Amino acid sequence: MTSAPAARASMDAGRALPPPVLVVSIVSSYLLALHPGTLPRDATTTAVVTSGFAAVGAVVGMLLSRWASRRRPHPDTQTRRVVFGAGVLIAAGGAGLSVWWQSLIRAAVGAPPVGPDWWVAATVAPAAAVAAIVLIPRVTAVIAASAVALAAGLLAPADAGADRGQPSPRTIVVSEFGTLLRGELAAPEFDHPAERLVRSWMHSGGLAARAVIVAVPTGSGWVDQAAVAGFVDRFDGDVRILTLPYADVPSWKAFISDDATATESSITLVRELAKVLANRPAGDRPRLVLYGQSLGAVGADAARVWLEDHHPSLLAETVLTAPPAGTVAQASRTPRIVVANRSDPVVRWSLGSLWRPPAYPDDTVLGGRRVPEVPWLPVVGFLQSSVDLLAALDGPTGVGHRYGTEQARPVSGLPR
Incomplete structure (x- = not known):
């Protein structure tokens, strides 16, 4: 038989898992980020897109879970475990399908195959972003706001085609x-x-x-x-x-x-x-x-x-x-x-x-x-x-x- 302290430890571990609504929101947003396009994506773009979508999902999920907790009791431990486990499996499957799709596109356009850096960008980067938002939301919010402000001041959309190097003259x-x-x-x-x-x-x-x-x-x-x-x-x-x-x-x-x-x-x-x-x-x-x-x-x-x-x-x-x-x-x-x-x-x-x-x-x-x-x-x-x-x-x-x-x-x- 399971001892009382072990049972309590198991229940505490279950309650430490994120609420189901938070898991569903994060995984849904992550899958949206991985939905196929028609062009290859490098590791940097992949990291930014997956992390950004997952971060939005985490914020939305936290807000929804707080709202839900006021209207109904907290989900039981078993529900948390099932939803969390299913979410991990679905996210992993989505990442695998995304790598497969990237391989198809890269082969079609003659680009190099997916490397380990792409795997890290598609998995570790969004996981780290979600963990930061869920565990230290205030610090993450300050860092994110600073990064957005810096990017807005330094970055601009790319010019079209070969616009560079062919300026418009003022004479014929x-x-x-x-x-x-x-x-x-x-x-x-x-x-x-x-x-x-x-x-x-x-x-x-x-x-x-x-x-x-x-x-x-x-x-x-x-x-x-x-x-x-x-x-x-x-x-x-x-x-x-x-x-x-x-x-x-x-x-x-x-x-x-x-x-x-x-x-x-x-x-x-x-x-x-x-x-x-x-x-x-x-x-x-x-x-x-x-x-x-x-x-x-x-x-x-x-x-x-x-x-x-x-x-x-x-x-x-x-x-x-x-x-x-x-x-x-x-x-x-x-x-x-x-x-x-x-x-x-x-x-x-x-x-x-x-x-x-x-x-x-x-x-x-x-x-x-x-x-x-x-x-x-x-x-x-x-x-x-x-x-x-x-x-x-x-x-x-x-x-x-x-x-x-x-x-x-x-x-x-x-x-x-």
Whole structure:
């Protein structure tokens, strides 16, 4: 028979286990953090995400357990043991499935396999965060607040693509190949810069070229050089590419603060270009192609709509690369292609994906590396796409938000 002191010790140990509602809250949050995305995650990102989600679950669970303790007696020892044991097993199973999924994604994109550091980040880091919150909540709260304040002052979202190293000039610049003509930055006034850019295009022999590409840049004025190379190759070098900057800040800042400038600048430029092209016979003018990537795709699609309403015969085609979800029209009246990598979170991310699955435009062509995908879930899908944004620019061409010369492909059925 079990002695009385041993029985009391066993009961005390059982009461020392966390309340069931706290265990359920922590494990649920932890599983949300481990829900699969479409891009590999390094150990640091994994540690931050799992620890953050588990910490939120711990705080919510503590509040719920305090509220529940006022309404009903404390759970018995056996219930605590069963729920705690089940929670540990479920969390361990979730970690194992997460490693398996990471292995699939990494193999698909050619990334190194998961290492011991990833295991530590996915298990030890969140466990330590939960233990700190549950055992020393006040000290942990002070440390967490200090860390958040420090991070807010030192960290900023990453720039889009290769924005770095290609600043927006204030004067017209012609590339060394003579194909890319970059207008001056004079936002919010676009009329005069657009006029001067079109004149520069005409003086460079643009009217005699096979095509003229209006490339709407990203927020920093960047135009993907892979797309430039693709259009040069497609038209055998007989092409001019015009781009008019509308801001000189990272794209995410331009998108948040005033994405209308991308629309205004692109419409102004095509309006000036149309004044010249409309006066020439259809067989004696270059093909007009609209192109934009990311935030630039928003401006390019707006220019497409304007041309369809005012000069539909001038527009040959529109090429949009990775437009943010829900920012361009679902369909087009003129030839259009929307290029998107299967693993790109930018084309899936929007606040609307909190409650509905993301929808691609009708003329979307999915490319890039094939990666395993899981069914969309409300809230969870949005959260995981948000995390994937952190690594969207880390992979090679064809992975995440990285694109190559395939952007310049013609719309199906049109000549090269």
